[in-house]
Amino acid sequence: MTSTALETVPATLRDPMLPRAAVIDAIKQETHDVGTFTLRLDEEPEPYAFRPGQFNMLYLPGFGEAAISISSDAEERDTIKHSIRFVGTVTMGLSRLRAGTEIGIRGPYGTAWPIEQARGRDLVLVGGGIGLAPLRPVIHHVLRHRDDFRKVTLLYGARSPGDLLYAESFEAWKQAGIDVHVTVDRSEDSWKGVVGVVPLLFYRIRIEPKETVIFTCGPEVMMHFVAYEALARRVPKESVWLSLERNMKCAIGVCGHCQYGPLFVCRDGPVISFARMEPYFNREEY
Amino acid sequence: MLPRVSATVAIPKPDLQQVFDNLRGSRLRLIGPTVVDGAIALGEIERTEQLPIGWSDEQQPGRYRAKHGAEKTYFAFNVGPHSWRRFLHPPRLTLFSAKANGKMTIEHDGEEPPRYAFIGVRACDLQAIAVQDRVLMNGSYRDPQYVARRSNAFILAVNCTKASSTCFCTSMQSGPRVTGAFDLAATELPDVFVLDVGSEAGSQVLEGTSWAPANAFDVGRATEAVQKAERQITREVRTDHLGSLLFEHLESPLWKEVSGRCLGCGNCTMVCPTCFCTTVVDTIDLSGRSERIRVWDSCYTTDFSHVHGGNIRPSLRARYRQWVTHKFAAWREQFGVSGCVGCGRCITWCPVGIDITEVLKAFRSTGVK
Numbered sequence A: 001m002t003s004t005a006l007e008t009v010p011a012t013l014r015d016p017m018l019p020r021a022a023v024i025d026a027i028k029q030e031t032h033d034v035g036t037f038t039l040r041l042d043e044e045p046e047p048y049a050f051r052p053g054q055f056n057m058l059y060l061p062g063f064g065e066a067a068i069s070i071s072s073d074a075e076e077r078d079t080i081k082h083s084i085r086f087v088g089t090v091t092m093g094l095s096r097l098r099a100g101t102e103i104g105i106r107g108p109y110g111t112a113w114p115i116e117q118a119r120g121r122d123l124v125l126v127g128g129g130i131g132l133a134p135l136r137p138v139i140h141h142v143l144r145h146r147d148d149f150r151k152v153t154l155l156y157g158a159r160s161p162g163d164l165l166y167a168e169s170f171e172a173w174k175q176a177g178i179d180v181h182v183t184v185d186r187s188e189d190s191w192k193g194v195v196g197v198v199p200l201l202f203y204r205i206r207i208e209p210k211e212t213v214i215f216t217c218g219p220e221v222m223m224h225f226v227a228y229e230a231l232a233r234r235v236p237k238e239s240v241w242l243s244l245e246r247n248m249k250c251a252i253g254v255c256g257h258c259q260y261g262p263l264f265v266c267r268d269g270p271v272i273s274f275a276r277m278e279p280y281f282n283r284e285e286y
Numbered sequence B: 001m002l003p004r005v006s007a008t009v010a011i012p013k014p015d016l017q018q019v020f021d022n023l024r025g026s027r028l029r030l031i032g033p034t035v036v037d038g039a040i041a042l043g044e045i046e047r048t049e050q051l052p053i054g055w056s057d058e059q060q061p062g063r064y065r066a067k068h069g070a071e072k073t074y075f076a077f078n079v080g081p082h083s084w085r086r087f088l089h090p091p092r093l094t095l096f097s098a099k100a101n102g103k104m105t106i107e108h109d110g111e112e113p114p115r116y117a118f119i120g121v122r123a124c125d126l127q128a129i130a131v132q133d134r135v136l137m138n139g140s141y142r143d144p145q146y147v148a149r150r151s152n153a154f155i156l157a158v159n160c161t162k163a164s165s166t167c168f169c170t171s172m173q174s175g176p177r178v179t180g181a182f183d184l185a186a187t188e189l190p191d192v193f194v195l196d197v198g199s200e201a202g203s204q205v206l207e208g209t210s211w212a213p214a215n216a217f218d219v220g221r222a223t224e225a226v227q228k229a230e231r232q233i234t235r236e237v238r239t240d241h242l243g244s245l246l247f248e249h250l251e252s253p254l255w256k257e258v259s260g261r262c263l264g265c266g267n268c269t270m271v272c273p274t275c276f277c278t279t280v281v282d283t284i285d286l287s288g289r290s291e292r293i294r295v296w297d298s299c300y301t302t303d304f305s306h307v308h309g310g311n312i313r314p315s316l317r318a319r320y321r322q323w324v325t326h327k328f329a330a331w332r333e334q335f336g337v338s339g340c341v342g343c344g345r346c347i348t349w350c351p352v353g354i355d356i357t358e359v360l361k362a363f364r365s366t367g368v369k
């Protein structure tokens, strides 16, 4: 007997919390505490496709799951890459794995960078620390379709020169027509570059406010000041896009952990416009 | 012959056992109110004698007392510490198990979700189920366990004929009269149950009872009984623009004041019938087999908002604000309904008796609106 008030559902609804297996093809040590994992997924149950800005939940049995952005080229179909900073239970566990091992993966989840909005205009990418990882698929896109954009600028910073992610690619990105500016919070003797926090890099570039779209990912205070600098230069709030971070347990809008005001960051974010986020963003302990 | 859907019938009170038998005959597990450790809890029952016959309750901020009297009433109490989400969205559920030794195998526990008949669902709780439907069943992702349990559940709702001092369903437009989707809705009178038939299944379980179309006298008495409950409700929440009022005062000093007595115990989230937050616990045994277990979680725990480098909400003030703004502001934007149905549980079961209706009043009186 079934309550007629409701539709009947198929007995085998696929459980969205079930990961699928992925093989670690290669691990590249990027910095002392970040490694890039190349993962290969079976075609089953379906071929994998994602949009720049989205993330996966990586699962290590016995340890748990971690939300990690996809940092590879969305047009490259057979493998995906994740740059992972080893900070706690799951990520430390991952750091001990070798190529050939299988891990669990679910995704892709979340919103993507609105690359369409930047087409034919200037694009400014602003990253802090590991926050460059979710921006890298945008850089890959730009490299493939450079003519779709006018000026493309990358403002990037990390704590120290040794913490700079993908540093070996900066030269190639410059060659390909991206204006790259790098800064560090703390310098070392060998460092010839800029010292200071990321938002200060805005003073090194010129912005045409109505024709500029900004994508930023990094610590929340950094993004707060990025938005501040952008707005001070009269870039509309609708053209400033943030990638947010919150504790995540499900990534599908049912565990409640990632709430940020009315948003579920896993579902309505991580990429969201400053215009939408402003009433709630960077409020004390919110 | 059986009554048609939307008919109103009456059955002698002892005939409720026949309804129970019919439900059990269709292999449903009956869950209903029953007295456990001096409180009216929800548990598995088979016979009407297991209902809290003769029991009623007294509820006040931070206080609950169930007491036994002489009258042979079946449903003369209000909602207790348990709600139906305990069965639709269980406190602990194994998601899957995995084995990894280079290769990874994932096994889904193929156990059939239980099929339930819920006995005595109050109006506020029926609305709470409808709220959780939106969260766990009607969104872009559907929780397969919830969907299975919910779709198979038979609902015998009960109209309240008394209200507790903590009830405010009238403000949240959820009660005391049952309005949502049910199979049967009962109003208890001294001699009979007046039943609204809400579905084909609701009609079928009357097989073998001596049901008869309700006469005008019974219908009149039933209406009057629910109106009496409604008159007993004193607590009130003004809901117009409530969400924007709270969001506009995110950094108000009032939060510190209203959360001043809060212990951060999370009781309010555990008793709330709409709260849905969960976390996942990972276990591993000596053979290397690990399990992922989903358990209820609360936004009052410090771990809840943990990210590398610390918690987003270290202070109780911030965690209290999270709970209130989620229920009364964010929820409406997320799911198109209020996250509160006015059941009053969080008021009763708060160890220090914080009263959400008073907290919201405080914001109303400082607010611009």
Ligand SMILES: Cc1cc2nc3c(=O)[nH]c(=O)nc-3n(C[C@H](O)[C@H](O)[C@H](O)COP(=O)(O)OP(=O)(O)OC[C@H]3O[C@@H](n4cnc5c(N)ncnc54)[C@H](O)[C@@H]3O)c2cc1C
Pocket (backbone or CB within 6 Å): A055, A064, A065, A066, A067, A068, A069, A070, A082, A083, A084, A085, A086, A087, A088, A089, A090, A091, A092, A130, A133, A134, A244, A245, A246, A247, A248, A249, A270, B306, B307, B308, B309
């Ligand atoms: C959308 C999104 C994208 C991310 N992309 C990357 C990325 O590309 N590279 C990367 O290195 N990190 C990324 N992170 C951060 C990463 O998820 C955390 O560092 C990771 O969850 C830490 O897990 P842990 O078990 O190692 O740490 P622990 O401190 O042991 O964490 C315990 C639990 O807390 C939660 N948690 C801890 N830190 C974070 C955090 N910073 N964000 C969210 N939840 C957290 C997790 O639920 C975790 O299971 C991303 C986070 C989000 C939300």
Ligand code: SF4
Pocket (backbone or CB within 6 Å): B268, B271, B272, B273, B274, B327, B339, B340, B341, B342, B343, B344, B345, B346, B347, B356
């Ligand atoms: S917030 Fe309190 S009154 Fe409202 S539904 Fe939850 S427990 Fe009941």
Ligand code: SF4
Pocket (backbone or CB within 6 Å): B078, B079, B122, B123, B124, B125, B160, B162, B163, B164, B167, B168, B169, B170, B174, B175, B176, B177, B229, B342, B343, B344
């Ligand atoms: S809140 Fe209303 S419906 Fe719920 S128990 Fe109280 S009177 Fe009944």
Ligand code: FES
Pocket (backbone or CB within 6 Å): A247, A248, A249, A250, A251, A252, A253, A254, A255, A256, A257, A258, A259, A264, A265, A266, A267
């Ligand atoms: S991570 Fe569970 S709701 Fe967003």
